[in-house]
Every structure is written in C-alpha cells, then in structure tokens.
Amino acid sequence: MDLRFGDSKPTDDERRAVDAVLGPPESAWEGADDRSAEDLRWARGGREARERRDLLLPGLHALNDRVGWISEGGLDYLCRRLTVPPAEAYGVATFYAMFAVRPRPAQVLHVCTDLTCAARGSAAVTAGLEAEGVAFEPSPCLGLCERAPAALLVRAGVERDEGQAHDPAPPGPGSSLLGALGGQAPTAARPLNSAVPGGTTRGGGPTRLARVIAPATVGALAGVARNPEAAEAEAPAVMAVPQAGHAARPVRPGGRVVPTLPQTPSGGTPTALRDDCPQPHALQLLRRVGVVDPGSVDDYRAHGGYAALRRAFALGPAGVIREVTESGLVGRGGAAFPTGRKWQATASQPDAPHYVVCNADESEPGTFKDRVVMEGDPYALVEAMTVAGYAVGAHRGYLYIRGEYPRAYERLTHAIDEARARGLLGDDILGSGFAFDIEMRRGAGAYICGEETALFNSIEGYRGEPRSKPPFPVEKGLFGKPTAANNVETLVNVLPILTQGAEAFRATETKLFCVSGNVDRPGVYELPFGATLDELLDLAGRPDTLRAVLLGGAAGGFVRPDELDIPLTFEGTRAAGTTLGSGVVLVLDESVDLPRILLRIAEFFRDESCGQCVPCRVGTVRQEEALHRIKDRTGEAAAGDIALLREVGQALRDASICGLGQTAWNAVESAIDRLGVYK
Amino acid sequence: MTTVPLAPPRRLLEFTLDDTPVRVPEGATILDACRAAGKDVPTLCHGDTLTPKNACRVCVVEVEGARTLAPACSRLAEPGMVVRTDTERTRHSRKVVLELLASSVDLSTTPRAAEWIKGYGAEPDRFGPEARRLGEEPRVDNDLYVRDYDKCILCYKCVDACGDQWQNSFAISVTGRGFDARIAVEHDGPLTESACVYCGNCIEVCPTGALSFKREFDMRADGSWDEEAQTETTTVCAYCGVGCNLTLHVQDNEIVKVTSPHDNPVTHGNLCIKGRFGFQHVQNRV
Numbered sequence A: 001m002d003l004r005f006g007d008s009k010p011t012d013d014e015r016r017a018v019d020a021v022l023g024p025p026e027s028a029w030e031g032a033d034d035r036s037a038e039d040l041r042w043a044r045g046g047r048e049a050r051e052r053r054d055l056l057l058p059g060l061h062a063l064n065d066r067v068g069w070i071s072e073g074g075l076d077y078l079c080r081r082l083t084v085p086p087a088e089a090y091g092v093a094t095f096y097a098m099f100a101v102r103p104r105p106a107q108v109l110h111v112c113t114d115l116t117c118a119a120r121g122s123a124a125v126t127a128g129l130e131a132e133g134v135a136f137e138p139s140p141c142l143g144l145c146e147r148a149p150a151a152l153l154v155r156a157g158v159e160r161d162e163g164q165a166h167d168p169a170p171p172g173p174g175s176s177l178l179g180a181l182g183g184q185a186p187t188a189a190r191p192l193n194s195a196v197p198g199g200t201t202r203g204g205g206p207t208r209l210a211r212v213i214a215p216a217t218v219g220a221l222a223g224v225a226r227n228p229e230a231a232e233a234e235a236p237a238v239m240a241v242p243q244a245g246h247a248a249r250p251v252r253p254g255g256r257v258v259p260t261l262p263q264t265p266s267g268g269t270p271t272a273l274r275d276d277c278p279q280p281h282a283l284q285l286l287r288r289v290g291v292v293d294p295g296s297v298d299d300y301r302a303h304g305g306y307a308a309l310r311r312a313f314a315l316g317p318a319g320v321i322r323e324v325t326e327s328g329l330v331g332r333g334g335a336a337f338p339t340g341r342k343w344q345a346t347a348s349q350p351d352a353p354h355y356v357v358c359n360a361d362e363s364e365p366g367t368f369k370d371r372v373v374m375e376g377d378p379y380a381l382v383e384a385m386t387v388a389g390y391a392v393g394a395h396r397g398y399l400y401i402r403g404e405y406p407r408a409y410e411r412l413t414h415a416i417d418e419a420r421a422r423g424l425l426g427d428d429i430l431g432s433g434f435a436f437d438i439e440m441r442r443g444a445g446a447y448i449c450g451e452e453t454a455l456f457n458s459i460e461g462y463r464g465e466p467r468s469k470p471p472f473p474v475e476k477g478l479f480g481k482p483t484a485a486n487n488v489e490t491l492v493n494v495l496p497i498l499t500q501g502a503e504a505f506r507a508t509e510t511k512l513f514c515v516s517g518n519v520d521r522p523g524v525y526e527l528p529f530g531a532t533l534d535e536l537l538d539l540a541g542r543p544d545t546l547r548a549v550l551l552g553g554a555a556g557g558f559v560r561p562d563e564l565d566i567p568l569t570f571e572g573t574r575a576a577g578t579t580l581g582s583g584v585v586l587v588l589d590e591s592v593d594l595p596r597i598l599l600r601i602a603e604f605f606r607d608e609s610c611g612q613c614v615p616c617r618v619g620t621v622r623q624e625e626a627l628h629r630i631k632d633r634t635g636e637a638a639a640g641d642i643a644l645l646r647e648v649g650q651a652l653r654d655a656s657i658c659g660l661g662q663t664a665w666n667a668v669e670s671a672i673d674r675l676g677v678y679k
Numbered sequence B: 001m002t003t004v005p006l007a008p009p010r011r012l013l014e015f016t017l018d019d020t021p022v023r024v025p026e027g028a029t030i031l032d033a034c035r036a037a038g039k040d041v042p043t044l045c046h047g048d049t050l051t052p053k054n055a056c057r058v059c060v061v062e063v064e065g066a067r068t069l070a071p072a073c074s075r076l077a078e079p080g081m082v083v084r085t086d087t088e089r090t091r092h093s094r095k096v097v098l099e100l101l102a103s104s105v106d107l108s109t110t111p112r113a114a115e116w117i118k119g120y121g122a123e124p125d126r127f128g129p130e131a132r133r134l135g136e137e138p139r140v141d142n143d144l145y146v147r148d149y150d151k152c153i154l155c156y157k158c159v160d161a162c163g164d165q166w167q168n169s170f171a172i173s174v175t176g177r178g179f180d181a182r183i184a185v186e187h188d189g190p191l192t193e194s195a196c197v198y199c200g201n202c203i204e205v206c207p208t209g210a211l212s213f214k215r216e217f218d219m220r221a222d223g224s225w226d227e228e229a230q231t232e233t234t235t236v237c238a239y240c241g242v243g244c245n246l247t248l249h250v251q252d253n254e255i256v257k258v259t260s261p262h263d264n265p266v267t268h269g270n271l272c273i274k275g276r277f278g279f280q281h282v283q284n285r286v
Ligand code: SF4
Pocket: A448, A465, A466, A608, A609, A610, A611, A612, A613, A614, A616, A617, A656, A657, A658, A659, A660, A661, A662
C-alpha cells in the first residue's frame, strides 16, 4: 500500500492525545517529527502498526475527548501512526454520531428525544432549553429510560477521568440512599482508581468529563451546562431495580400498593421485599445490584463471586459447554439462539485464535438492563466473560460498550483492572494455568454496532457496517477468527447455571425486562419465564388509561391492552405475533400521540441505518416520508400511503442485509394492524 | 468470473435452481449458476472483477428455508439447496429496490436500468415529488475525471477497486451514514488533494456513470456524446513494459475514452494513469 498522509500537522494537544493511546512514535517513519540518522538508512513501520488498526477507534476517542472534535491534522497523525489510509479513517470518523470532523464547542449537551423521553416530556425540556439559550443536541435513546427524560453532558479536555470519579456508596448499614440521591457526600465514597493506567483510552492527561442528568429538568440542565462539575451525583444503579430489597427505601409518595403475585417457583434465598413493590420470587441476575460494592472485588467474592469460575475450572471446557447446553440458555439479545450450541461451534473450530466478544452496545430505544447490571454488578460480567473464554478456548475477550454509558464504562474498567491485579485475569487465572484478558472498547454513537458483525468491524477499526452472513461469527468473526459473541444478560446467566447446575437453573430461569413509559415504577424487572405481561404491569404500576405496550423495542411490535395475557417467553410472544426482543416494555397511555411515536421510530431507523444496502438506506427514508404524510389522516385518506408502506416494508424485511433493515417496519406494521392507528 | 488457468479441478456440487437440478463447481455463487444456466438476474453492485459487497439487493433470490431473500451475487451455492429466482417475492423486492434507487438517484446513464424498471413494473414516481433525492452537484476538480455523486448508488465498487482489491491507493471511502452516506476522499476535499493516483480503475468499475471521463462528461453536457457512433479498438499500451491491453473508444476519429478488457488475465481491466488518460498525444494533429 502506498499511503499519503497530507500536510496538515497535529497540534501538540492532539499529538499527546494520540501518543497517550499508542505510546510515543519510535521513528520518523512512525510519525516522529525529527529524522534520526537511522531513519534515513532504514524504512520501518507498516505491518506492525497496521496490525493494531483496532486502536483506531480508541485513537479517535482520544482526539475527540481532548479537543471535542477530530481535526485534519489530528486524524492524519493518528493515521500515520497506525498506517491507516486517511480516507478510510475519515470514513470511520464520520460514521459515528459522537465524533465531529468540523470544529465544535468542547461541551456538548445531548438531550434524549427518543421514545420514552418523548413520552415523558422531552419536548418541554428542549423547548425550555431553547428559551434559555442553552445549546444542546437532540439524541437518540441514552439508555436512561427509567429516569426519563434524560440528558448526557460531555465536555472535552478536562483534567480528570471520564465519568463520575466516585459513586454513591452501595446501600449498606449506615448509608442513606436518599442522601446519595440528594447529592450529599456518600458515607463510603471512594475514588474509583482514576489514576490506574491500563485500558487503552485511559491515562495521559486531559480527557472527557461525562455527566448524566436524569431526570432532566430545564433548570438542572442549564445549571450543569454552566458548571458541569457541580452536577448532582447520579442516582445509584439500584434505583433502577424496583424489586431490589431495601428496607431503607421510603415509600414513594403516592405510590400505589400493588397486590402480591402468586408465588412463582423459585430457588435461592428471597431478597427482602421493598415496601412499595412486591417481590414474588428471588432475584437471580439482579440479586447483587445494590447489595454488593461495585468497586470491590473482595465484596463481590463475599457475595458469591468467582464460585462459578471455580466450578468451570473443575468441569473443564467441555463440561462447561455441556452444562450451558443442558440449561437450555438462549441468547437474550433478541435472536434467541442456543448459547451452548454457539459456544460448542466456536470451541470446535480448528482455526485459531478464538475470541469472546461481549456485546454491551445496548442501544435499542427503551433498553437499559445491561447498563444496570454493569453498573451494579460489574465483576459478574468480568467473571462470566472469563468463563466464556475458558469454555470456547479464547484467551482474549473484547467488551464493546456503548459510548453513552460513562458510569458503566468506568466501573468495568476498574473491575477489569482490579481483577487483573488480583490474578483473576491474566496469565494464570486462579492458578489454573488458563490465560485470559479483556479489552474494553467504547462505541461512539451508532445503534447498528449492536449487530454483532458490525460490532466486529467497529472493533477492528472499520466502519460499523454489518457483514453478510454466512459465514457466521462462530466460524469467521472478530479479526476473521472463530468468535463467540454474547450480550451482557446472556453472559451473566452463565453464573447461576454453573453454581446451581443446569437442572436447577431451568427451574428458576429468569428474564430481564426494561419497563418504561407511563408506569408508576419504571425500571429493570426480573421475572421467571412464563410470567405474563399483565403480571409485569402489576409490578410496575400500570397507567389508568392504557393505550398500548411496545414490546421488544423499536424493532418489536405493539400489543393492545386486551392482549396482556401474553406469556413473556420467546415462544409465547412469537405465537402472539410479536417478540420479546431485547426485553423492552414501553407502556403508553391515552395521552400519547401514537402517529408521532411511529414517526419517531421511523426517524430512528432512518438515522441509524448504516447506509450499506439500498432497501434500508432509501426504504427507511420513504417510510418516514409516508408516515409524515399521514400523521394527521385516517381511513381513505391514509390508505394509499399505507399500501405503499406495506410494499416498502416487505422489501425491507426480505432484502435488507441485516436485522436493522429487516425489522424497521415491524413496529409500524403492528401499530397499523393491531392498534388500528390510522383507522 | 475470472478464469484462472491451470487451477486444480474443483468438485461439483448439485442443487436445485428453479426446479431444475444444476451442477456447479464448489465455490460458485448462485449468480454464477444462474448465468451458466442462461438466466438473466439483474445486478448492479456485482462486478466481474471484484468481490461484490452485495449492497444493491437487485439480485435477490429465494432460498428454501431461509427467512429472508439471499443475494445471488454472493451467496455460495450449497449442495441440496433449493433456489428460486423468479418468484413473486423476488420480483417484488427487485421492483421496490429499483423504485427506491430510481427515486433517489439519477439512473439515466446506468446501463439496463430503464429496461429493468420497465420489466419489473417499477414506478419510481409513486413516492411523490417530495421524495428525498441525493441532489448532489457534479464535482469537477481536475482535468481527468468527474465525480457526479447524484448518480451514485453506493455500490462500493470504486472503493474496493481503489483499495485492497486492486489499486491499493485507498484514496476513496464511504463517509457518513445512512442516506447521508457518500463516497469521498479524505476530509471530503478535492480529488487533487487526495491520495488519488488517477489510475481510473474506479471509473472502469462504476456501474452508473457517476464516475466518468471529463471528456465524456463534457460531451454529454453539450449533447455530442453518441455511443452508437463509437468504435472500440483493443490494442497494447506502449508506455511501459507491462503491456496492458487498452480499448480505445473512438468517436468522429477522436479517442474519447480508454477502457481495458476485464478478461485479460494480467490486468483484469485495470490500468495506470498513462494508459488510461495519456492518449492526447495520439491526436495532436497540428
Ligand atoms: S439493513 Fe440497514 S443497517 Fe443493515 S446493512 Fe443494510 S443499510 Fe446497513
């Protein structure tokens, strides 16, 4: 290859930002300014640097975090260091919503205007900000739906690590959740290793400051925009788990008392009941959230952590796969593929190395369960990824987390560093001789990167465009090698499978649901398989005038208030002509303007289409246009455009390369057919 | 498909194509099988010298047991597969894809587009006059070729030809996302400030005329471009020892553009700047 890097020079700041990721350049061939006598004699670089192309995304983050945008000089320097063609890197940088290639202010306020936030008043917030003259950018779902409307403030070039450096203490004796909520110094506050180098985007001077503001009010946002440091502490992760047991939690004023559900089959010890939310069964996946200190591996071990990994080592890789297969666990990302089969297929590939990828790029509007797990119980994910690596014969795992989750990123970075320091990651885990380590990758604002093959491309430093399948990832995945890709919820299920055994697990298997919208207690719910939508709404506190429930997110479908006896299982929802998808349960009451919600869904798909294939790239535009035309029409006046929508929708479903295009018409179709929205 | 001389014999596999059993060599695509069987499956992003990106989706076929349609151009034939190329579903998708394309870009210089639009009964106008179009202005920033992205269907062929599939210059890439995705050079600047080496291999593979010789662009603009009246003569480039084949397109006794035969086993249709653009000296008749 014959690369040309242009004449634009990086600023000192940009150079330092890139060097913090890649280390200083070793020769002029690698981008150093001065030529040494040796440089004139030998040409070096190239292959080695090219093999680290997966550092392109972290490098772009480093520039964007320090300067607020990616300049020509900065990008060219990064390209020279990695021997990546600038045209390709430019194509990558412009793919992601969080990057800018034109100058912009160092501070950007992202205000979510997506489904749940729209249903809970984001329009009033944005109008208020406009009136106050506060600059902001409308954003797709930030994954904070239980606290909608939500906002995220990002400021580049701040002399400190990203995220909130310390967290409110986990609730425990003597600590008050209310205190933490009110922003008072939590009792056991502890800096979360802001000085630990390790992850590739850490260390090395100014980086970004990211603050979550949710629920967002005009006043709070204006205040934070002026002084981000003064932002109130974010509510602890456990506040998103209404079922979690806290005697300390006061009854929500006006909270409805809900009748207790009949006891469902359960194992383990039931957690204490929270006063305003009945606890029909023991929590399995969420049981440590709010109980364990997310910053302490010792506390994690004190709460049963690393028992699963020990059991895995005792069983051997084939034994782990057998156990997972027998448990009947299927992927929770939406496709419901048997996890054991996937692991078996990866493990048995002759090609090497094998990889494990954790898909933590949860960007489906209305989804936030993985965030809550990662924030509340980060070591569980580290342990589960280690188990997966052991089972499929991988020595490296990649954790790809969405860029909008500063706290989850911070906690997992810390957890990985600490696990490494304790020999729970590294060359010889727990003295077993098994070597495994995890690299974190931060997404940069692209829903499509949740599609597993797009995610591989994103990690590898290419545009996050899905690849066509076959070949499947178990055969040719990350870096073209056999890869087991699982999402967070799927992986953490592996822990109870190993500690309880496959059979016991089958009896108590649960599913996480993200309940948001017009309910009394939005949050993540954990229910045994077989519970109905009705029962879930009982727990969450249903609205007085239920209009519809969007099940499975933007790619899912609407169900009517008279269909609530749908069992929340993969088969049950499929039989009812809808889908569990990513576990979204977005509840809408009569106050919601459905045609506008549909428009938002269409806008979302149009915006998030990678643009690779024609049905999706143009079809989503035509879908949005047709919905615009009929937003105030019904009956005959809408019939022509509905027919058009059906035709385009069928082609989207049949001919698109990936799931995004294939599902882009699902919700709209169900609103037309099941809710009769334009009748 | 490119012929590789003296390749080891490949095993044949059998599958069912439109209710007829067919045998193709291992590694053949469904499209290869269709073409061998004399079936006309429309393609846009498939190129005979490139690995297709299967992005245009006009070649979709029905594979029994699959949830979605499959791109014939890239799906490998498997033994026992049951494939149908001309069903209501495939015709529907092709029709809608053609409508979507024709309503958003200018297909006037895309060979066969008009024929397929008619054949599949596509009506690009039914999305209404307000339907969003690319609306790009031609980029004329050098004397050799013009980038008229209003005609671009984002087939990725030029990117692949410029990048790792042929030229290894990596001067162009897809930028942006979704409907805003475009082909561009680094920092979206002019071609003259990019890594482009003007081999013109991107023009060679562009299926729509979005990339064209400056001369062709100008002649189309003033109405003097007349493909019917052109003759094509294949000869050998005399600039260097590689000896690439050149096909001279001549109109009114003037070379108007130079292409290269794709079935040439050495060049596969690729040339360098001299062979592709350096023909003026031939017609300096002072
Ligand atoms: S369906 Fe949409 S998101 Fe998926 S590859 Fe095609 S354009 Fe990209």
